[in-house]
Amino acid sequence: MDDIRVLEDSAAVEVALDPMRSAILDALSEPGSASTIATAIGSTRQKVNYHLKALETHGLVEPVETRTWGGITERFVQRSARYLVVSPSVLQNISLDPDQVADRLSAAFLIAVNARAVSEVGAITTGAPPDTRVPTLTLDTVIGFASPSDRAAFAVDLQSAIAALVAEYHHDEGRPHRLTVSSYPQPKESS
Template identity: 40%
Template sequence: MTPRPSALLDDQDAAHLALAPIRRRILAALAEPASAAGLAERLGMPRQKIGYHLRALETAGLVRPAGERRKRGFTEKLFVAAGAFVLDPALLQAPPDPDAVDAQDRHASGHLIAAASAMVRDVARMRDVAAAEGSRLLTLTVEADVSFAEPADFDAFSDELAEAVATLARRYAAPSGRRFRLIAAGHPAVKRPTPVKN
């Protein structure tokens, strides 16, 4: 089965639609293509009510048609939900301070969150455009765990990483090439529970 694309929720109304309990049940049930009648039977709800919510979800771009099938002499329209929903972090943030200086402190957690939020929004939108064009969005993700014995080691690592990235950026700076945005970020690792040995 072809992987289902994700949907970026960058509109307040669409986010409310997706988060409403009854519609969350419908979206979860549409992991596989289904008709309004099939959903009504599965969720124990009137078909008319399911149809109403399906129309709202389709208008908002949260479900899409997935073909048709014949059943008991009738043609049923099938729907499928997005594979995942990405909530645009900007919907939950206060408007940026126009007097703030961008990236004034590379160690500020607020700047990391703002950069990560912008990346989530931009990549989700570009992926949707690429999917509509039938192409693949070229991206890069590098992850690593590091540890520091002393606070000064963190500062030294930050300086070395910044210099290494700057050196690479200068090497790959073709004036007519396609621009890419590189974000190097670090945060304390989340502690994972220790597996219990039998």
Template identity: 50%
Template sequence: MHELAVIDDPAAAGVSLDPVRARLLAELAEPGSASSLAAKVGLPRQKINYHLRTLEHHGLVELVEERRKGNMTERILQATASSYVISPAALGAVAPDPERAPDRLSARWLIAVAARTVREVGDLVRGATTAGKRLATFTIDGEVRFASASDRAAFAEELANAVTALVSKYHDETAPGGRPHRVVVAVHPSARTDDPARADTTREQTT
């Protein structure tokens, strides 16, 4: 079972969003059968079997074992991943595209860039998994508390200059066998419901 799987098929995305099937996927983080799931979810085994067949058809669960019980064979299934994320590719033509409005100060552009990251890295992960290779990535996730809006602006400018300098230093357009890598840097207010300044943060996000 993978730690995370990216769903890019529209039909599979719709299947995963069904509340009952989403519950079954969560329960199947550990192997289980229709009978064991029926007791946990509170639905007849026949209905559980129907949902399991649908999930299996779309590659969201897989058979791990078959057990003989008298004249019956009990199928033991497990989710193919412990968690899932739906790729914007599942939305087809209406998926967000950063090229439509390249405004680096726009919150909507940030979301479009993040959506592109999910789509592209999801494709790369599938390819690496099929090839039995590890995908080389690097992520920084941190938090900084600014004393003022002017400090935030100064930070953004300094960060942009530092990243631009690094890209210029290491980018080699003519390197034989070189492989392009995408660099994404984003700064946005932290979303915390217990933050007394949340009202100000919400206003800041919508401007």
């Protein structure tokens, strides 16, 4: 089971969003059969089996084992990924281009850059052979600024540090990697 799968096919998204199929996916925190899932969600084995076939056709669940007892064969399936993320390309035919957003300090630009990352990394991982590690680097931290002027000074220092690192390590003949750095106010946790 993958940690995250980016859905790039609108039909797969439609299948995943069906309320019954969504309930089946939620019930599959552990591998299950049509019978065990039916019990968990309060449905019949036949209905669950029908929906499992649709989920399997779109790669949202995968078979893990078959058990035979008393002349009955029971198939066990699991989710293909713990989390599903919808690629922005599913919702629109054109690629989201951050360069079309004029204000580089806006929330719209941040969303456009991160949507592009979801689309691009999703496409790379979908096209990669199974168990291939895609060379990525992610930094995620929280920083508290005492004032807006501290935040602005940090931004200047960060840009300078990144520019120096890029100048030191960039090679025109090297494989290009996209580097993005973003910052936004951390949402308050709900109580």
